[in-house]
Amino acid sequence: MMLTRNATFTLSLAFLVATGACFLGCSEKKVPEISEDSKFVDSLLATLTLEDKVGEMTQLTLGAIGTGLPSKLTEPQHLDTAKVSYALVKYRVGSILNCGNHSHSPEKWHEFINDIQTAAAKKASGIPVLYGIDAIHGPTYTQNGILGPQQIGLGATWNPEAARTAGKNTAVQVHALGIHWNFSPVLDLARDPRWPRFWETFGEDPYMVATMGRAIVDGYQNSGVPFAATLKHFFGYGFSLSGKDRTPAWIPERQLREYFLPPFQAAIEAGAMSIMINSGEINGIPVHSNKALLTDLLRDELGFEGLLVTDWEDVKYLFTRHMIAHDYKEATKMAIEAGIDMAMVPMDLEFTEHLLALVKEGTISEERINQSVRRILMMKKKLGLFESLGFPPPLTAYPGKENFEGSAARAALESITLLKNDTVNGKSVLPISGTKDVLVTGPTANSLNALNGGWTGTWQGDDPAFNTEGRPTLVEAMEMRFEANRIQHIELEMEFTENEVQRVVRSIQRRRPAHVVLGLGEMPYTEFVGNTEDIDLFENQKELVRAVHATGVPVIGVFIEGRPRVFDDIEPFLDAVVMAYLPGDYGADAIAQVLDGTYNPSGRLPFTWPRHTSAHMTYDHKHTEEIHANSSISAFDPQYEFGFGLSYSAVEYDALSTDQTEYNLDDTIEVTVELRNIGDRTSNELVAVYSQDRVASITPSVDRLRHFQRVFVGAGETVKATARIAVDELGFINRNIEYTVEPGAFGIRIGNQVVEIEVKNENK
Numbered sequence: 001m002m003l004t005r006n007a008t009f010t011l012s013l014a015f016l017v018a019t020g021a022c023f024l025g026c027s028e029k030k031v032p033e034i035s036e037d038s039k040f041v042d043s044l045l046a047t048l049t050l051e052d053k054v055g056e057m058t059q060l061t062l063g064a065i066g067t068g069l070p071s072k073l074t075e076p077q078h079l080d081t082a083k084v085s086y087a088l089v090k091y092r093v094g095s096i097l098n099c100g101n102h103s104h105s106p107e108k109w110h111e112f113i114n115d116i117q118t119a120a121a122k123k124a125s126g127i128p129v130l131y132g133i134d135a136i137h138g139p140t141y142t143q144n145g146i147l148g149p150q151q152i153g154l155g156a157t158w159n160p161e162a163a164r165t166a167g168k169n170t171a172v173q174v175h176a177l178g179i180h181w182n183f184s185p186v187l188d189l190a191r192d193p194r195w196p197r198f199w200e201t202f203g204e205d206p207y208m209v210a211t212m213g214r215a216i217v218d219g220y221q222n223s224g225v226p227f228a229a230t231l232k233h234f235f236g237y238g239f240s241l242s243g244k245d246r247t248p249a250w251i252p253e254r255q256l257r258e259y260f261l262p263p264f265q266a267a268i269e270a271g272a273m274s275i276m277i278n279s280g281e282i283n284g285i286p287v288h289s290n291k292a293l294l295t296d297l298l299r300d301e302l303g304f305e306g307l308l309v310t311d312w313e314d315v316k317y318l319f320t321r322h323m324i325a326h327d328y329k330e331a332t333k334m335a336i337e338a339g340i341d342m343a344m345v346p347m348d349l350e351f352t353e354h355l356l357a358l359v360k361e362g363t364i365s366e367e368r369i370n371q372s373v374r375r376i377l378m379m380k381k382k383l384g385l386f387e388s389l390g391f392p393p394p395l396t397a398y399p400g401k402e403n404f405e406g407s408a409a410r411a412a413l414e415s416i417t418l419l420k421n422d423t424v425n426g427k428s429v430l431p432i433s434g435t436k437d438v439l440v441t442g443p444t445a446n447s448l449n450a451l452n453g454g455w456t457g458t459w460q461g462d463d464p465a466f467n468t469e470g471r472p473t474l475v476e477a478m479e480m481r482f483e484a485n486r487i488q489h490i491e492l493e494m495e496f497t498e499n500e501v502q503r504v505v506r507s508i509q510r511r512r513p514a515h516v517v518l519g520l521g522e523m524p525y526t527e528f529v530g531n532t533e534d535i536d537l538f539e540n541q542k543e544l545v546r547a548v549h550a551t552g553v554p555v556i557g558v559f560i561e562g563r564p565r566v567f568d569d570i571e572p573f574l575d576a577v578v579m580a581y582l583p584g585d586y587g588a589d590a591i592a593q594v595l596d597g598t599y600n601p602s603g604r605l606p607f608t609w610p611r612h613t614s615a616h617m618t619y620d621h622k623h624t625e626e627i628h629a630n631s632s633i634s635a636f637d638p639q640y641e642f643g644f645g646l647s648y649s650a651v652e653y654d655a656l657s658t659d660q661t662e663y664n665l666d667d668t669i670e671v672t673v674e675l676r677n678i679g680d681r682t683s684n685e686l687v688a689v690y691s692q693d694r695v696a697s698i699t700p701s702v703d704r705l706r707h708f709q710r711v712f713v714g715a716g717e718t719v720k721a722t723a724r725i726a727v728d729e730l731g732f733i734n735r736n737i738e739y740t741v742e743p744g745a746f747g748i749r750i751g752n753q754v755v756e757i758e759v760k761n762e763n764k
């Protein structure tokens with residue numbers, strides 16, 4: 001996170017090596033070792049032709065080598081032997097991605113991978129193909145794979161272990177298919193709910209995203225099987241002016257470094273093997289053509305040594321969409337000069353031909369090509385592809401789903417967030433008590449697709465034909481958790497009309513359920529398909545809430561959606577509100593366990609929920625966005641705050657203290673707080689520590705998250721929680737684009753408690 005600090009570290013290390021200085025008891029001069037892998041890669045590289053090399057830098061989609069049209073393969077899907085041989089043998093394509101917009105059985109995946117690697121073995125170099133896929137919430141595109149919550153739900157657990165386990169389980173299942181490369185995690189920030197990829201992130205805060213990101217990368221890459229993570233999309237992708245997918249962002253360097261870079265930097269430090277580039281532009285420069293970001297920053301400054309892959313068709317887009325190149329050849333030159341290693345082309349071989357021509361005519365040096373091919377081969381080597389030749393492990397070793405179901409279900413449970421729980425007739429609406437009927441309706445209540453979101457059985461996640469067998473929808477989970485005959489259900493499609501609202505009302509009047517549970521929110525979408533003109537909750541859903549409220553029966557709104565939809569005008573008509581995000585195949589039962597009280601909700605919002613469609617601000621807004629709070633709706637006034645979430649057993653904070661009142665710049669602050677559970681159940685509390693820089697040379701945020709941890713507090717218990725924060729973490733990027741901690745006064749906040757400390761301009 002600390003740019004200047006790291007720069008200093010790199011410098012001093014270089015100095016030590018250069019001068020042969022010794023410390024910590026070493027006795028002789030150390031020369032950096034050339035690893036066995038490097039030796040292997042260098043000697044292989046020396047045998048490759050230019051054609052081999054540009055082929056390695058090319059990635060095609062499965063559609064381009066299957067029978068039928070690339071975007072619509074003939075069913076049942078098969079590889080087209082002529083296309084396979086043309087791409088993999090003649091053009092020596094080094095990487096394939098994707099799934100033909102289809103989920104496949106492990107047997108089918110093995111057939112694809114075996115055929116691909118058999119073809120690759122026929123080219124002169126024999127280098128195996130690196131296969132990549134978007135297994136973003138478990139083994140997507142795999143029949144009956146175990147799918148957990150999408151990243152936004154994992155964010156709501158505020159539990160890095162949940163992210164680590166999700167990563168590990170995905171790695172093991174996907175590797176068993178014969179696939180070694182995952183296009184995950186997304187380390188963009190969820191700072192604008194209009195952005196259709198909001199749900200693919202862990203949340204809005206850089207520190208929190210960095211912490212969760214590091215954990216999932218560790219899970220992917222240290223799972224016991226060779227498997228690579230991809231940090232995407234580098235960077236600033238989620239903060240475009242329009243809020244729409246792949247549209248221009250205007251982000252000054254200072255903000256890029258302070259907010260958008262830290263998650264990537266943390267995950268690079270955690271050893272992430274590859275990075276995918278943001279398809280959009282920042283400050284007028286498409287990132288795929290930006291050498292300052294892709295080479296100067298990523299390589300030279302951050303020391304990233306892994307593979308840089310483009311996003312989908314993004315070299316071509318430099319001339320077809322961004323209009324900064326005249327033709328494909330010029331676009332290819334730009335992207336290579338900027339620093340990409342592999343192009344996700346992904347339909348044809350024009351990129352490969354242009355690259356070959358550019359090197360042959362001397363526009364691009366072969367040494368530049370060697371740099372990229374070395375990185376690609378190194379990744380293949382680290383993933384063991386030269387040993388296995390890329391062939392999948394035997395099907396008999398395919399892991400049983402019982403190994404993964406428990407943690408997917410657990411992560412879903414931990415993510416569900418209770419946002420409102422009113423008292424009606426002297427009793428909290430939730431958990432649902434009594435033995436009377438419950439009506440479950442609403443457009444997301446009976447859809448497994450709604451629970452899973454995009455990148456599930458298919459890219460858009462909207463085709464029920466590819467859903468996991470036997471996983472329940474919310475209605476079905478309610479029938480299982482409650483006595484089935486207590487659950488009334490009325491089916492509603494997304495586009496339901498006023499007539500259907502009246503049908504629901506008539507049913508309530510006739511059958512008088514004790515509670516109504518409304519499944520609200522969105523149906524799945526991915527990328528540009530989720531662009532929206534308006535983040536207001538859909539009018540028909542609001543009408544349903546109003547009409548059901550008017551019957552006098554308590555209404556529980558369950559949002560199943562990838563981003564916060566604005567619903568302030570109907571919020572008073574919901575007696576309880578639950579946010580389920582996109583909790584995956586095990587999400588319905590998790591919601592039902594929160595509704596019936598089996599589980600005490602512990603999810604906390606990983607983002608700020610806006611109250612007004614045009615007044616969204618994140619929690620780390622500035623002081624000028626707080627003043628006039630009583631007279632202007634443009635002041636910070638969210639529906640629910642970042643980190644918010646209720647439990648069935650409230651916890652109060654008290655006695656916040658720090659171990660000292662004054663600190664030096666190299667000190668660590670020890671913060672302690674008392675958590676008192678005033679209810680009758682154990683609560684899994686989120687302790688989030690914020691700093692408040694009182695005066696700074698760059699306008700300080702009202703709050704900045706510096707630390708978080710989960711703490712279990714038993715019924716009636718008081719527990720002390722302690723956090724340690726280095727003073728060094730309290731800084732920001734200053735006017736000279738340097739990371740700095742400015743001495744002076746700071747507040748440290750946990751919950752409603754704040755203590756003041758002073759940072760001195762001194763080191764020990």
Ligand code: BGC
Nearest residue numbers: 097098134183232311312527
């Ligand atoms: C998306 C990436 C994804 C890639 C491959 C692109 O359209 O932006 O996130 O990894 O497709 O499916």
